[in-house]
Amino acid sequence: MNATPTRILLKNRRPERIATLDEYQAGGGYDGLGDILESRSPAVIQQMLLDAMLLGRGGAAFPTGRKMMTVAADAPFPRYLVCNADEMEPGTFKDRVLLHADPHMLIEGMILAGFAVQAAKGIIFIRPEYENAARILEREIRIAEAAGFLGDNILGSGYSLHIGVHRSGGRYICGEVTAQLNALMGRRPNPVQPPPYPTEKGLWGKPTVLQNVETLMCVPHIVRNGPDWFRELACTATGAGTKIYAVSGHVERPGCYELPMGTPLSTIIEEHAGGMRAGAKFKACLPGGASTCFLPAEHYHTPMDFEPLKQVGSRLGTGAIMVFDQQTCLLAVTLNLTEFFTRESCGWCTPCREGLPYIRDLLMRIENGEGEPDMLPMLDTMAQYLWNAYCAFAPGAMGPVQSLLKLFREEVADHIVRGGCPF
Amino acid sequence: MLPVSVRKPLQKKIASVEHARELAIDVMFELQNHYGYLSDEAVAEAAGLLDMTPLEVDELATFYTFIYREPVGVYVIHVCDSVICWMDGYESVKAYLCRRLNIDVGQTTPDGLFTLLPVCCIGYCDRAPAMLVNRKVYGHLDGAKIDRIIENLVNEAVQADQ
Numbered sequence: 001m002n003a004t005p006t007r008i009l010l011k012n013r014r015p016e017r018i019a020t021l022d023e024y025q026a027g028g029g030y031d032g033l034g035d036i037l038e039s040r041s042p043a044v045i046q047q048m049l050l051d052a053m054l055l056g057r058g059g060a061a062f063p064t065g066r067k068m069m070t071v072a073a074d075a076p077f078p079r080y081l082v083c084n085a086d087e088m089e090p091g092t093f094k095d096r097v098l099l100h101a102d103p104h105m106l107i108e109g110m111i112l113a114g115f116a117v118q119a120a121k122g123i124i125f126i127r128p129e130y131e132n133a134a135r136i137l138e139r140e141i142r143i144a145e146a147a148g149f150l151g152d153n154i155l156g157s158g159y160s161l162h163i164g165v166h167r168s169g170g171r172y173i174c175g176e177v178t179a180q181l182n183a184l185m186g187r188r189p190n191p192v193q194p195p196p197y198p199t200e201k202g203l204w205g206k207p208t209v210l211q212n213v214e215t216l217m218c219v220p221h222i223v224r225n226g227p228d229w230f231r232e233l234a235c236t237a238t239g240a241g242t243k244i245y246a247v248s249g250h251v252e253r254p255g256c257y258e259l260p261m262g263t264p265l266s267t268i269i270e271e272h273a274g275g276m277r278a279g280a281k282f283k284a285c286l287p288g289g290a291s292t293c294f295l296p297a298e299h300y301h302t303p304m305d306f307e308p309l310k311q312v313g314s315r316l317g318t319g320a321i322m323v324f325d326q327q328t329c330l331l332a333v334t335l336n337l338t339e340f341f342t343r344e345s346c347g348w349c350t351p352c353r354e355g356l357p358y359i360r361d362l363l364m365r366i367e368n369g370e371g372e373p374d375m376l377p378m379l380d381t382m383a384q385y386l387w388n389a390y391c392a393f394a395p396g397a398m399g400p401v402q403s404l405l406k407l408f409r410e411e412v413a414d415h416i417v418r419g420g421c422p423f
Numbered sequence: 424m425l426p427v428s429v430r431k432p433l434q435k436k437i438a439s440v441e442h443a444r445e446l447a448i449d450v451m452f453e454l455q456n457h458y459g460y461l462s463d464e465a466v467a468e469a470a471g472l473l474d475m476t477p478l479e480v481d482e483l484a485t486f487y488t489f490i491y492r493e494p495v496g497v498y499v500i501h502v503c504d505s506v507i508c509w510m511d512g513y514e515s516v517k518a519y520l521c522r523r524l525n526i527d528v529g530q531t532t533p534d535g536l537f538t539l540l541p542v543c544c545i546g547y548c549d550r551a552p553a554m555l556v557n558r559k560v561y562g563h564l565d566g567a568k569i570d571r572i573i574e575n576l577v578n579e580a581v582q583a584d585q
Binding site for chain 1: 443445446448482504506545548550559
C-alpha cells in the first residue's frame with residue numbers, strides 16, 4: 001500500500017526532452033538484460049506478468065500475462081508483437097507523454113514482452129499526429145541496435161528482435177486490435193470478429209500479441225522487481241502498479257500524473273492537477289476517456305482503479321480524466337463526443353453507421369431547442385440498439401449517452417421544457 | 424509520371440519487406456508529398472508500386488484522415504474540435520482562422536497556401552485549444568499566437584520560393 005506519489009514510468013521525465021539511452025541506463029534500464037534473456041524462460045516472464053496483475057492500460061484491462069499465455073507453446077513462427085501507440089480517444093494523451101519521456105523504457109518493455117512470446121518482429125503502430133514521437137522512436141531504436149540491445153542475438157542471449165515504426169493514416173478505429181492488424185497489412189481497417197483471436201492468427205495469419213504503450217513500459221519493472229513489488233505500488237487491494245492519469249478539462253493544471261493505481265479522484269484533482277479552476281465546482285467527469293460513463297459528484301472520492309470504478313457504474317478505461325464544472329452543459333458535451341464517434345465510425349456495420357448519426361441528430365435537436373418529450377425514450381431505445389454493433393466501438397460511444405440519460409436525465413428534459421439550452 | 428528520384432527509393436523499400444502492401448500508407452504519404460495530394464495519377468502509381476488495384480488503394484486513401492484525395496494548400500491546418508478543445512475555445516479559434524485566412528472550414532486560400540479543416544482529438548488536451556499544421560502541433564492558441572504562426576508560415580513559403 002502506498003499513498004505518496006511514486007514515479008516508475010515517468011521517473012526519467014524531463015521538461016523539454018526525452019531521456020537518453022545513458023540516462024535510462026543510469027536509472028537501471030537494460031540492467032542485466034542479457035542475463036534475463038538467457039536465464040529465464042518465456043513462461044516464467046508470462047507468469048510474472050500474470051502474478052503482477054498487470055492489466056492492459058489501453059482501455060480493455062485484459063490481463064497481460066493471460067493474453068500472452070493464449071499463444072500456444074507450439075504456435076507457428078514468426079510471431080509478432082505490436083505496440084499500440086494509436087491513442088485517439090478524446091481526452092487521452094498519456095502515451096504521447098510516455099513516448100516523449102522515456103522511449104528506451106518502451107523499447108526494453110517490447111524486448112521482454114517479445115521474448116515472453118518469442119516474437120521475431122515488433123511493430124510500433126503510431127498515429128500520424130504523433131510524427132515527432134515516431135521520429136524519436138526510429139532514432140532511439142537505431143541507438144538501441146547499435147548498443148546491442150536490439151537486433152540479432154541480443155547481448156549474446158540467442159534471442160533476436162527487430163522493431164519497426166508504422167505510421168497510421170489516422171482513424172480512431174485503428175486503435176481496435178483487429179482493425180489495427182488489418183491496417184498493418186494494408187487492408188481497410190475494419191474490425192474482425194474473433195475467433196480466431198489475434199494471438200492465434202493475427203498478422204499474416206501468425207500469432208500476434210498487441211499491447212498498449214503504458215502496459216509495455218510496466219514490463220521491465222515487473223521483471224526486475226517482481227510481481228509483489230508491482231502489486232504493492234497500488235493503493236487499492238484490487239489494483240496493481242502505478243497509473244498515468246491524464247487529466248484535462250476544468251482543472252488548474254491539466255497534464256499527466258503518475259500515481260499509485262487506485263488514487264482517489266478527489267486527490268488526483270486537488271493535490272496534483274491543481275484543483276478546479278477558479279470559481280469552478282466539480283460537476284462530473286469522464287474517468288477513463290470518451291467511451292466511459294459519466295462519474296457524478298457523489299463519486300468524487302472513488303479510487304481510480306478498475307474494480308472500484310466498475311462498482312460505481314463506470315470504467316477506468318485509459319485513465320483519461322475529463323473534468324467538467326457546474327457551468328458545463330453535459331448534453332452539449334455528449335453531443336460533441338457523439339459527433340466524434342459518428343465521424344470516426346468505420347461504417348462496417350449498420351447499428352454503428354446508422355445509429356450514431358440518428359442519436360447525434362436527436363441530441364442536436366434537444367440542445368438546439370427543438371426537443372420533444374418522446375425523444376428521450378427514443379434515445380434510450382436507439383442507444384440500446386447500438387450494443388448490437390459488430391465491435392466494441394459503438395457500445396463505447398454509448399457510455400456517455402446512456403449515463404447522461406440515466407444520471408442527468410432532468411438536465412436533458414429541462415432543455416425540452418425550456419425549448420433550449422439552460423447553460 | 425513519378426520521377427525516378429521518388430520512385431527508386433520507394434521500390435527499394437518495398438523490395439525489402441515481405442508483403443508490399445504493408446507499406447501502403449508510407450507509399451501514399453510519399454506520393455502525397457510529391458503531388459501535393461493523392462491525385463488519381465498518384466493512386467494509379469501507388470497501385471503499381473504496391474501490386475494492388477487502384478480500387479484497393481482508393482479504399483485505403485478514402486479511409487484515412489491524413490490522406491487527401493483533393494488538392495490542399497501547402498499548409499494543412501487541422502483544428503481540433505473534440506470535447507476538451509471545444510470547451511476551451513475551438514469555436515473562437517476556428518472563427519479567428521477563418522477571418523485571418525478569409526476562407527471557410529474545408530476551403531483553401533486562393534494563393535494555395537492554407538487549407539483549413541476540423542479534426543478529431545489530436546492528443547493535446549493538456550494544451551487546449553490546439554491545432555496541427557502539416558502534423559506539427561501548436562497549443563494554448565489565441566489570436567496573437569495564431570497571427571505569429573501564420574506570419575511565420577507565410578515567410579517560410581516566400582523563402583522556399585526564392
